[in-house]
Amino acid sequence: MSTTIVTPAVHARGLTAGYGGTPAIHELDLEVSSGEIAVLLGANGSGKTTTLLALAGELRPMAGTADVLGCSARTRLDRRARSGLGFLTEGRCVFMELTGWENLKLGRGSAADAVAHFPELEPHLHKKAGLLSGGQQQMLALGRILAAEPRLILADELSLGLAPLIVQRLLTALRGAADRGAAVVLVEQHIRHALAVADKGYVLRRGRIALTGTAEELNADADAIARHYISGES
Numbered sequence: 001m002s003t004t005i006v007t008p009a010v011h012a013r014g015l016t017a018g019y020g021g022t023p024a025i026h027e028l029d030l031e032v033s034s035g036e037i038a039v040l041l042g043a044n045g046s047g048k049t050t051t052l053l054a055l056a057g058e059l060r061p062m063a064g065t066a067d068v069l070g071c072s073a074r075t076r077l078d079r080r081a082r083s084g085l086g087f088l089t090e091g092r093c094v095f096m097e098l099t100g101w102e103n104l105k106l107g108r109g110s111a112a113d114a115v116a117h118f119p120e121l122e123p124h125l126h127k128k129a130g131l132l133s134g135g136q137q138q139m140l141a142l143g144r145i146l147a148a149e150p151r152l153i154l155a156d157e158l159s160l161g162l163a164p165l166i167v168q169r170l171l172t173a174l175r176g177a178a179d180r181g182a183a184v185v186l187v188e189q190h191i192r193h194a195l196a197v198a199d200k201g202y203v204l205r206r207g208r209i210a211l212t213g214t215a216e217e218l219n220a221d222a223d224a225i226a227r228h229y230i231s232g233e234s
C-alpha cells in the first residue's frame with residue numbers, strides 16, 4: 001500500500017520576522033494547502049503585510065521556519081516566482097505609463113489568458129493603465145497573476161478603496177483560482193467579504209495569532225472579531 005504525503009503550499013512554524021532586528025510578527029504557525037484560501041485579518045499594524053513579506057521571501061525569518069512551495073524561507077522572491085508564486089502587493093501592481101496590453105504582456109502567462117479571467121477589461125486595454133479605474137487596474141494586476149496559473153497567490157489588500165461589487169468580483173476570481181488548485185493567502189479588511197470566499201482565517205493582534213478557525217467559525221463571530229481585533233488598536 002502506498003501513502004501519498006501532500007506537503008502544504010505554506011507551512012510556517014514559529015515564524016518570527018521584522019525590520020532592523022525588531023520583530024513585527026512573533027512565532028506564527030500557519031498552514032495553507034493547495035485549493036485553500038486563508039485570510040489574514042487584524043487591525044492596522046497587526047503584522048499582516050509583514051507575514052506576506054516573510055512568506056514571499058522578502059523578509060528573512062529571525063526565528064522559526066517558513067516553507068513555501070517547497071522552498072525554504074531563505075529562497076529569494078524571484079526563485080519563488082519561478083516555483084509558482086504570484087504576489088499581489090499592497091497598492092496597484094501595474095505600470096501606469098504602459099497600456100493595459102503592455103502590462104499584461106509583462107506577466108508570466110499569456111495576455112489572452114489574463115483577459116479571459118476579466119473579459120470586461122478588453123475594451124480598455126489600449127489605454128494607459130494610469131487612466132483606468134482603480135478596479136480595472138486591480139483586475140489587470142490580478143489577471144496578469146492568474147494567467148500564470150500560480151500554485152500560491154499572496155494578495156495584500158486587493159480591495160483597498162474599491163466598490164463592494166468589484167471587491168466581490170476580485171475575490172470570486174481568487175476563489176476560482178483556489179478551486180483550480182492554487183493555495184491563496186489573502187490580507188483583507190472587509191471581513192465578511194473575505195470570509196465568504198475563504199476556507200479558514202487567522203486573526204493577528206500585535207504580531208501574534210490571537211484567533212484561528214474555519215471561515216464558518218470566524219464568520220459566526222465576525223461582529224465581535226471586527227470590534228475586538230480590527231476596528232480597535234492593534
Ligand SMILES: Nc1ncnc2c1ncn2[C@@H]1O[C@H](COP(=O)(O)OP(=O)(O)OP(=O)(O)O)[C@@H](O)[C@H]1O
Nearest residue numbers: 019020024025042043044045046047048049050051
Ligand atoms: N519597513 C518597515 N520598517 C519598520 N517597521 C515597519 C515597516 N513596515 C511595517 N513596520 C511595522 O511593523 C508592524 C506591522 O506592520 P504591517 O505593515 O505588517 O501591519 P499590517 O497589519 O499589514 O497593517 P496595515 O493593515 O496598516 O497594512 C507595525 O508596527 C509597523 O509599524
